[in-house]
Amino acid sequence: MVRTIGLAAAIGCTLAFTAGPGFAQGYPDKPVTYLIASSAGSSPDVIGRIMADGLSKTLGQPVVADDRPGAGGTVAGAIAADAPPDGYTILQINVNHTAGEELYPDLSYDLLGDFIPVARFASSFYVFVVPPSIEAQTFPEMIDLIKSKPGELNYASAGVGAATFMVTELLKSAAGLDLVHVPYNGGGPATQSIVAGETDFYGSPYATAKAFIEDGKLRALAVSSLERSPYLPDVPAASETVPGFDFTAWYGLVVPKGTPDDVVEKIRSSIAAALEDPDVKKRLEDQGYAPISDTPAEFGAFLKKDVETMAKLVRDNNLKP
Numbered sequence: 001m002v003r004t005i006g007l008a009a010a011i012g013c014t015l016a017f018t019a020g021p022g023f024a025q026g027y028p029d030k031p032v033t034y035l036i037a038s039s040a041g042s043s044p045d046v047i048g049r050i051m052a053d054g055l056s057k058t059l060g061q062p063v064v065a066d067d068r069p070g071a072g073g074t075v076a077g078a079i080a081a082d083a084p085p086d087g088y089t090i091l092q093i094n095v096n097h098t099a100g101e102e103l104y105p106d107l108s109y110d111l112l113g114d115f116i117p118v119a120r121f122a123s124s125f126y127v128f129v130v131p132p133s134i135e136a137q138t139f140p141e142m143i144d145l146i147k148s149k150p151g152e153l154n155y156a157s158a159g160v161g162a163a164t165f166m167v168t169e170l171l172k173s174a175a176g177l178d179l180v181h182v183p184y185n186g187g188g189p190a191t192q193s194i195v196a197g198e199t200d201f202y203g204s205p206y207a208t209a210k211a212f213i214e215d216g217k218l219r220a221l222a223v224s225s226l227e228r229s230p231y232l233p234d235v236p237a238a239s240e241t242v243p244g245f246d247f248t249a250w251y252g253l254v255v256p257k258g259t260p261d262d263v264v265e266k267i268r269s270s271i272a273a274a275l276e277d278p279d280v281k282k283r284l285e286d287q288g289y290a291p292i293s294d295t296p297a298e299f300g301a302f303l304k305k306d307v308e309t310m311a312k313l314v315r316d317n318n319l320k321p
Contacts, residue, residue: 072161
């Protein structure tokens with residue numbers, strides 16, 4: 001009896017495998033979970049909900065944004081790695097995940113080995129901000145202020161391994177700064193801390209800081225891109241004070257390894273179609289994001305390079321979780 005059941009199961013698996021190339025014809029026929037490795041109100045959450053809305057239209061099924069913050073994005077990564085490889089769980093990733101490969105040696109998953117890259121879909125920059133209570137009015141003045149008070153001022157982040165952590169740690173290393181790290185469980189709480197004046201300095205995604213800068217609740221001192229941004233033309237690049245400084249934001253989507261090729265292609269083409277939607281494009285650009293439409297191969301090559309770049313940054317600066 002056991003052997004009969006086993007044989008039937010084996011035949012069923014074989015049929016399912018051979019039917020794989022046609023799997024996407026019925027995909028998706030139920031809601032899709034879109035995992036966001038950050039908290040509500042954070043930049044990954046904002047951009048994730050824009051893309052989830054766009055994919056809901058192009059895939060023809062609800063794509064449900066699901067915030068799972070914690071441990072520099074690795075909580076959501078572990079959930080996605082354990083999900084069935086059927087296209088119904090999509091993980092949004094960014095530099096948090098590539099840095100996490102080196103920061104967290106005991107991860108339960110391997111970013112490059114346990115996921116299939118689908119597409120990178122947006123890039124942007126970070127902006128270094130301070131609350132109005134900080135006396136420094138310019139980026140050079142803030143650098144001088146930090147140096148005059150070593151270990152007395154602090155900076156907020158969305159947690160060790162988060163991009164908001166990496167961008168400021170890179171600045172600390174490049175400029176020789178002594179800032180105390182204050183980690184929060186996600187970008188939302190970190191942003192609230194700097195707006196409330198509970199922390200002194202924050203390397204924020206532009207999308208998150210934009211409204212607070214416009215309202216005068218935060219002062220923008222410098223952008224993290226190598227050159228000035230057209231979104232903040234009057235704000236200097238950090239590289240004007242710290243030569244060579246450059247750190248940009250990116251977002252992409254991956255699915256668990258084993259997801260059928262035609263399902264991956266269906267998601268990829270749906271991403272490309274969503275980026276052509278005037279509403280999605282405008283919402284992304286309003287937040288300071290440039291749409292990108294990578295192929296899986298292009299995104300895979302980018303990920304491999306970024307993992308290597310972040311690993312070097314972590315090792316060179318002896319960063320620890």
